[in-house]
Amino acid sequence: MPRWGMIIDLDRCTGCGACVAACKVENNVQVVSPAEGEKGRRMHWLRLLVETRGEYPNAEFRIVPNLCMMCDNPPCTKVCPVHATYQGEDGLVGQIYPRCIGCRYCMAACPFSVKVFNWGPPEWPDAMRPTLNPDVSVRQRGVVEKCTFCYHRLQLAKERARAEGRPLRESDYQPACVHSCPADAMTFGDLDDPLSPVAQLSRSTRATRALETLGTEPKVFYLERRDAPV
Amino acid sequence: MHRFEPSSSRDETLFRPIEHTGPKFYLTVGVLVTIILFAVVMYVRQLALGLRVTGMAQPVTWGFYIVNFVFFIGISHAGTLISAILRITQAEWRRPITRMAEVITAIVLAIGGLHPIIDLGRPDRVMNVFLFGRLQSPLLWDVTSISAYFAASTVYLFLPLIPDIALLRERGKKHRWFYEFLSWGWQGTPQQWKVLSRAINIMMIVVVPIAVSVHTVISYIFAMTLQSGWHSTIFGPYFVVGAILSGIAALFVAMIAFRSAFGLQAYLKLVHFQQLAKLLLVISILWGYFTFCEYLTGYYGGEPEEMKTLLY
Amino acid sequence: MCAVSRREFMSTLVAAGVVASSSGWFTRRLLAMTNEGTLRAPRGPGVERWVPTLCRLCPAACGIRVRLVDELPVGLEGDRTSPLSGGGLCPAGFAGLHELVHPDRVRTPLRREGARGSGRWTAISWDEALEQIAAPLRAARAAGRPQAFAVLERGDSPLTRYWLERVLGAYGSPNLIVDAGSEPWRIAWAYMAGVARPPAPDIANADFILSFGHEMLETDGHPVWQTKNWGRSRAPSGPRQATAAYVGPRMSPTASHADLRVAVLPGTEGILALGLVHILLLEDLAQRPFLDRWTSGFRERPKGSNAGGESFEAYVRSHFGLEEVSRLTGAPVSEIFRLGRAFGSSRQPIALVGPGALAGESGLATAMAVIALNLAVGAVGRAGGYVAAGDPPLDLPGPREPDATAKRGLASARIDGAGVATLPLVRHSAAGLAANLAARRPYPLEVLLVHGVNPVHEWPGQNLVEEALAAVGLVAVVGTVADETARVADLILPEASFLESWQILPPVTGIPFDCVGLQQPVLEPLYQSRAFEDLWFDLARRIGGPAAAAVPAGSYAAWLPSAAAGLERSGRGSISGGPLHARIAGFMEERGWKAPGPQTPQTFWDEFTRSGSWVASSRGEHSPSELFGDREARFEFWPQRLLADAQQLEGAPVGDDAVYKGTRQAAGAAAPNERPLELLLFDTNTLWAGRTVLTPVILEMSGFREDIGWDSWVEIHPETARRLRIQAGDRVRVESATGSVLARARIAPVVPPGAVAMPRGLGHRHFGRFADGVGVNPLSLIPSVRDRWTGTAVLRTRVRLARMQA
Numbered sequence A: 001m002p003r004w005g006m007i008i009d010l011d012r013c014t015g016c017g018a019c020v021a022a023c024k025v026e027n028n029v030q031v032v033s034p035a036e037g038e039k040g041r042r043m044h045w046l047r048l049l050v051e052t053r054g055e056y057p058n059a060e061f062r063i064v065p066n067l068c069m070m071c072d073n074p075p076c077t078k079v080c081p082v083h084a085t086y087q088g089e090d091g092l093v094g095q096i097y098p099r100c101i102g103c104r105y106c107m108a109a110c111p112f113s114v115k116v117f118n119w120g121p122p123e124w125p126d127a128m129r130p131t132l133n134p135d136v137s138v139r140q141r142g143v144v145e146k147c148t149f150c151y152h153r154l155q156l157a158k159e160r161a162r163a164e165g166r167p168l169r170e171s172d173y174q175p176a177c178v179h180s181c182p183a184d185a186m187t188f189g190d191l192d193d194p195l196s197p198v199a200q201l202s203r204s205t206r207a208t209r210a211l212e213t214l215g216t217e218p219k220v221f222y223l224e225r226r227d228a229p230v
Numbered sequence B: 001m002h003r004f005e006p007s008s009s010r011d012e013t014l015f016r017p018i019e020h021t022g023p024k025f026y027l028t029v030g031v032l033v034t035i036i037l038f039a040v041v042m043y044v045r046q047l048a049l050g051l052r053v054t055g056m057a058q059p060v061t062w063g064f065y066i067v068n069f070v071f072f073i074g075i076s077h078a079g080t081l082i083s084a085i086l087r088i089t090q091a092e093w094r095r096p097i098t099r100m101a102e103v104i105t106a107i108v109l110a111i112g113g114l115h116p117i118i119d120l121g122r123p124d125r126v127m128n129v130f131l132f133g134r135l136q137s138p139l140l141w142d143v144t145s146i147s148a149y150f151a152a153s154t155v156y157l158f159l160p161l162i163p164d165i166a167l168l169r170e171r172g173k174k175h176r177w178f179y180e181f182l183s184w185g186w187q188g189t190p191q192q193w194k195v196l197s198r199a200i201n202i203m204m205i206v207v208v209p210i211a212v213s214v215h216t217v218i219s220y221i222f223a224m225t226l227q228s229g230w231h232s233t234i235f236g237p238y239f240v241v242g243a244i245l246s247g248i249a250a251l252f253v254a255m256i257a258f259r260s261a262f263g264l265q266a267y268l269k270l271v272h273f274q275q276l277a278k279l280l281l282v283i284s285i286l287w288g289y290f291t292f293c294e295y296l297t298g299y300y301g302g303e304p305e306e307m308k309t310l311l312y
Numbered sequence C: 001m002c003a004v005s006r007r008e009f010m011s012t013l014v015a016a017g018v019v020a021s022s023s024g025w026f027t028r029r030l031l032a033m034t035n036e037g038t039l040r041a042p043r044g045p046g047v048e049r050w051v052p053t054l055c056r057l058c059p060a061a062c063g064i065r066v067r068l069v070d071e072l073p074v075g076l077e078g079d080r081t082s083p084l085s086g087g088g089l090c091p092a093g094f095a096g097l098h099e100l101v102h103p104d105r106v107r108t109p110l111r112r113e114g115a116r117g118s119g120r121w122t123a124i125s126w127d128e129a130l131e132q133i134a135a136p137l138r139a140a141r142a143a144g145r146p147q148a149f150a151v152l153e154r155g156d157s158p159l160t161r162y163w164l165e166r167v168l169g170a171y172g173s174p175n176l177i178v179d180a181g182s183e184p185w186r187i188a189w190a191y192m193a194g195v196a197r198p199p200a201p202d203i204a205n206a207d208f209i210l211s212f213g214h215e216m217l218e219t220d221g222h223p224v225w226q227t228k229n230w231g232r233s234r235a236p237s238g239p240r241q242a243t244a245a246y247v248g249p250r251m252s253p254t255a256s257h258a259d260l261r262v263a264v265l266p267g268t269e270g271i272l273a274l275g276l277v278h279i280l281l282l283e284d285l286a287q288r289p290f291l292d293r294w295t296s297g298f299r300e301r302p303k304g305s306n307a308g309g310e311s312f313e314a315y316v317r318s319h320f321g322l323e324e325v326s327r328l329t330g331a332p333v334s335e336i337f338r339l340g341r342a343f344g345s346s347r348q349p350i351a352l353v354g355p356g357a358l359a360g361e362s363g364l365a366t367a368m369a370v371i372a373l374n375l376a377v378g379a380v381g382r383a384g385g386y387v388a389a390g391d392p393p394l395d396l397p398g399p400r401e402p403d404a405t406a407k408r409g410l411a412s413a414r415i416d417g418a419g420v421a422t423l424p425l426v427r428h429s430a431a432g433l434a435a436n437l438a439a440r441r442p443y444p445l446e447v448l449l450v451h452g453v454n455p456v457h458e459w460p461g462q463n464l465v466e467e468a469l470a471a472v473g474l475v476a477v478v479g480t481v482a483d484e485t486a487r488v489a490d491l492i493l494p495e496a497s498f499l500e501s502w503q504i505l506p507p508v509t510g511i512p513f514d515c516v517g518l519q520q521p522v523l524e525p526l527y528q529s530r531a532f533e534d535l536w537f538d539l540a541r542r543i544g545g546p547a548a549a550a551v552p553a554g555s556y557a558a559w560l561p562s563a564a565a566g567l568e569r570s571g572r573g574s575i576s577g578g579p580l581h582a583r584i585a586g587f588m589e590e591r592g593w594k595a596p597g598p599q600t601p602q603t604f605w606d607e608f609t610r611s612g613s614w615v616a617s618s619r620g621e622h623s624p625s626e627l628f629g630d631r632e633a634r635f636e637f638w639p640q641r642l643l644a645d646a647q648q649l650e651g652a653p654v655g656d657d658a659v660y661k662g663t664r665q666a667a668g669a670a671a672p673n674e675r676p677l678e679l680l681l682f683d684t685n686t687l688w689a690g691r692t693v694l695t696p697v698i699l700e701m702s703g704f705r706e707d708i709g710w711d712s713w714v715e716i717h718p719e720t721a722r723r724l725r726i727q728a729g730d731r732v733r734v735e736s737a738t739g740s741v742l743a744r745a746r747i748a749p750v751v752p753p754g755a756v757a758m759p760r761g762l763g764h765r766h767f768g769r770f771a772d773g774v775g776v777n778p779l780s781l782i783p784s785v786r787d788r789w790t791g792t793a794v795l796r797t798r799v800r801l802a803r804m805q806a
């Protein structure tokens, strides 16, 4: 069973936001009204955390794409009263929207604050409705959602592999954000396959994980930014 | 022990509000019902428009409702726990207070217990808690212990009520059938008294650990997460002490209100206030001590995350 | 006692409660709640199909693959086989489908009712609409005034431009006005190298990329291709292949990611560039052999150009002393030194300049200075330098001889004054158009066809623009969603979106190899919309005469394969199977191998539609001579032609400083005390300057790095903010001489204390339901000022800030 993981190279990431838009569109994440967004109810499964440091002209944006870390030891699933967020056998942490009672306990429990809640009924601007992705369920009001590592793509890849009578290959499955990245800052694959690029990068000296000391064992690794050579 | 006997004339003050209703009663009920109806309308609005009407948002995903939940469950300790403690310690001055305390518990517990349900994004699926309940979730611990506490404290409220209900039945003025049903054939025989006091004694022992568990478990909702500021071992006892503290305070408020509203000066005397105040003082000191422990460890370690919550 | 018994009272209450809580509405609500959102478009058998095509939201034209399920487009992703974007996209690209299904798309041709701008329209047929345009055109030509017809065109697509030029040429109008941003850059190359098309920077092979306000990672050139290269140069293992440096006043995202940054005052990039040349001279880092062989005017001034002028070397040494450069640009001498040394001692350095830096009064001078810097390190005609590219061998019909009427028309002055009121090499001056139209100069215009340009919203001096349009006999606007310009037009014609039409696109300028992408429809045009080219063909046929003869019979889509046939016939390149494929194919081709390709034009076309792109192998060897073709020529530091042209334009000989420092015409330089802050405009890769039809996903991401959505903001230096007592998030009034807007304050050390910056793109008034009223348009702050030499708009002004009471 592959252990799917992601590497994000902060040295390469330009903060362009393509991954943010890709995820939003791929996963039918609702666009709340401007007024709602203003109140902090904007919904993104993937956000860029931006920190501006330094003085003019050496202001630097430190940009960290923030998505579900797919913890191996997820604190969010433990607290769900109804098994609506769970860790599947492939190690991915998923959500069962029709079962979620909307208590938002998992949001409180996630140390990475990556879960989002449908504060109101789904708002689908007319411009988006007809083009919703048919592979991804449309969430209803009052449930919690988050990045799923584009689980639907894994399912499709598995089906395709089965139909072609071959085992699933690492290259069959890639999340939308990873595919979109123009800087190739994101790498996705099987952390348990010692030859795969993700496994090799995860052992790099630059590799770190967010809030590592909490012991949640994230499967998203960051490669730290390198200092300028000049 | 009380003996079962027709009421004395002295207790007429106590019966009056039960048997006579005046304009004040209707006014009070009217106002309260208006408030309730307003709340119902607001809740329906929340159902219609989603939880955004509460003003909650990212990252403050728990707000007023959960705070209220903790608050009311805290207050609920007024009653049963205090009265049980007082009973166990055989503090005789407790008598006029316990009933009031127990009623507060039962009612406030119901209010508190309702809050998480109001807070749900999907109240229509609340049954999932039973259909798919995961006992590993502190929320389920909560459901369990609050229901147990509610059951126990209702029984605990009801048992000592039985002889008094029988009194009402005997007076036979109004709703006799009602009191007859509720008094469960109480005749005041020594055998009945014996059974009753046994039952009360059992309940008062049982109720203490349940009460402690309730508030411990509520604290666990927070403490079991990895959030700094929440993830702390002291949270259990801290919440219990906090709950008792607020419970006693609520009791004070109720005593003062009832005393003046129903003219109970003869029953609620200065001594009760004094004794209760001592208890309040002790609990306050304990609570202050816990607060000190909690903050000092956070501050002294100076962990950045802890400092953030501390300075917030 | 009350009349009601307590029991009655109680039961009434209970009943009321029951009624309230079980009312039908309530239950319905609850039921509806459990269902809502689970509804989706009715689904058929779920047959999936992918169509390779192009994103046309910006000139970069990235390759995309659109996913159709049961023939409905439900998603898109970057096309990995695209030689340019290689699977990457920018955020805006993901909203591509939302333009297609925008609820406010124009559905039928519309004719104005009532006064212009009244917003009342009647639906008419295509026949009526085209006839309404063609009739005055026939009349004008019959009257010998074909020049009274003008087309204002966005110009992203060279083929569209070709057909516009061809038909206009046959008809007899010189007035194709393309609203292209980088005229100064183009003219600078034209003067210095005599080339018609600026060469492209081969950044993939450069080891030091110095950007003068070139937003490589955001908006300029081909941002996705550039970002791909950026990523490649920062591969996780091994040392970095390229160092990036940025020079400019605002620390943009590109600047922030650079390894080295030098802040300069707005508009002084050219001076810094020449300061760097001075350092190259001081440190003996200039490429003398290159300069000696390929340039003129460096060591000594050729005879005949401005009497008594110094050689370029002497000019730089005497006029660009480091103290002086530092004083003018505001950059410390040590920083200039550090940058100059690092640049000059790299093996393959290259310097880029962006439209932002060219938008000032000294645009041409800045462009020339940057080219001079590139010449000084020999960054032309070598790997990692400027190379010739961008001319794929498409098969186009040969030129036609215009008839007598057309000849007369073509000989008349252009309506925008390009080449007359400006340097003669200037081809388009959108900024001149408004002023001329308003003054009905040099002649009144009868028909203006506007395609893909929104002057009312985008051009500075908005009152003037509206006045200008009012002076035109008939204004027809073609577009997918009606914009501010359409609102004041006489006719609105519904255009098919890029997902409904065909096109072949050579790469945007700045790509150092030849390739083309194929844009193909994923579904039939919705409503009555039509591809612009088809509309144009029809209009030509309706005008009749030579115009009709200039276009092929049949539709544009039917013509395209014959254009593509040229690719096959050229014997170069191959249909792309991806960037790796392109590299391997190129490698083999250089060694005399040609991968067996499709045999006939038909099979070529079939494979082309399957793949979506064609790519020629890149040249392995470069030489500066590739820019000159067969000509024997040199790069001129003191272009004879420029000096002569400028002298004619100014009516007096121009000094050396006018060429390399520019003529500061002082737009709004007055009253620096009253308006102490310089306003910088910038674009983001979400708003794309508001040029894409703005849809919710993108509007929500308008300031995604600033945590701002659906709003405009103004960037303020912390010191300025402290002085004016402005806090982050405050509403701030930004006031210039021509207007004022309200925006949210973003306080960050990304602008100097003497400037503020605002994003372009928002503030639409009529541009579909989503964009209307969102944010503000900072262009309303900018007066209409033109640079006299290049005819481009000067997008600069000074402002003051005031905090609004909360």
Ligand SMILES: Nc1nc2c(c(=O)[nH]1)N[C@H]1C(S)=C(S)[C@@H](COP(=O)(O)OP(=O)(O)OC[C@H]3O[C@@H](n4cnc5c(=O)[nH]c(N)nc54)[C@H](O)[C@@H]3O)O[C@H]1N2
Pocket (backbone or CB within 6 Å): C057, C058, C059, C060, C180, C181, C182, C212, C213, C214, C215, C218, C219, C220, C221, C247, C248, C249, C250, C252, C265, C266, C267, C268, C269, C354, C355, C356, C357, C358, C360, C680, C681, C682, C683, C684, C688, C689, C691, C757
């Ligand atoms: N997707 C998409 N891409 C496009 C276009 C499009 O329509 N869609 N349009 C293309 C066109 S026409 C243009 S003009 C460009 C626009 O792209 P650019 O002209 O690059 O515009 P901005 O991105 O706004 O970058 C301008 C930068 O210059 C800075 N700046 C302002 N004044 C000065 C100055 O005096 N010196 C320097 N060095 N910097 C200064 C600003 O702060 C900002 O950082 O985008 C091109 N790219």
Ligand SMILES: Nc1nc2c(c(=O)[nH]1)N[C@H]1C(S)=C(S)[C@@H](COP(=O)(O)OP(=O)(O)OC[C@H]3O[C@@H](n4cnc5c(=O)[nH]c(N)nc54)[C@H](O)[C@@H]3O)O[C@H]1N2
Pocket (backbone or CB within 6 Å): C056, C154, C179, C180, C181, C355, C451, C452, C453, C454, C455, C457, C458, C459, C460, C478, C479, C480, C481, C483, C495, C532, C683, C688, C689, C690, C691, C692, C693, C760, C761, C762, C777, C778, C779
């Ligand atoms: N607010 C603002 N003003 C600007 C600028 C800016 O960035 N922001 N930039 C300045 C610069 S550098 C330039 S070059 C000019 C450019 O200014 P314009 O060329 O006027 O560009 P836009 O207004 O962005 O685009 C005009 C219209 O084209 C529509 N459109 C998009 N694609 C197509 C298409 O394929 N076909 C048709 N028919 N219409 C299409 C858009 O929806 C929009 O309504 O503006 C200048 N003024």
Ligand code: SF4
Pocket (backbone or CB within 6 Å): A012, A013, A014, A015, A016, A017, A018, A019, A020, A048, A065, A180, A181, A182, A183, A184, A185, A186
């Ligand atoms: S798409 Fe890639 S480069 Fe852009 S923000 Fe995301 S991770 Fe960074």
Ligand code: SF4
Pocket (backbone or CB within 6 Å): A067, A068, A069, A070, A071, A074, A075, A076, A077, A093, A109, A110, A111, A112, A113, A114, A115, A146, A216
């Ligand atoms: S990142 Fe948060 S939501 Fe994701 S698995 Fe970890 S705890 Fe759960």
Ligand code: SF4
Pocket (backbone or CB within 6 Å): A079, A080, A081, A082, A083, A084, A085, A095, A099, A100, A101, A102, A103, A104, A105, A106, A107, A143, A144
């Ligand atoms: S919000 Fe939903 S998923 Fe999260 S803990 Fe509650 S029931 Fe589980």
Ligand code: SF4
Pocket (backbone or CB within 6 Å): A022, A023, A024, A026, A027, A045, A046, A067, A068, A146, A147, A148, A149, A150, A151, A175, A176, A177, A178
């Ligand atoms: S993996 Fe998929 S769901 Fe997760 S952030 Fe990326 S695109 Fe979104």
Ligand code: SF4
Pocket (backbone or CB within 6 Å): C055, C056, C057, C058, C059, C060, C061, C062, C089, C090, C091, C092, C093, C094, C223, C224
């Ligand atoms: S850069 Fe963005 S908007 Fe431009 S073509 Fe590429 S994806 Fe489309």
Ligand SMILES: [Mo]
Pocket (backbone or CB within 6 Å): C179, C180, C181, C182, C355
């Ligand atoms: Mo432009």
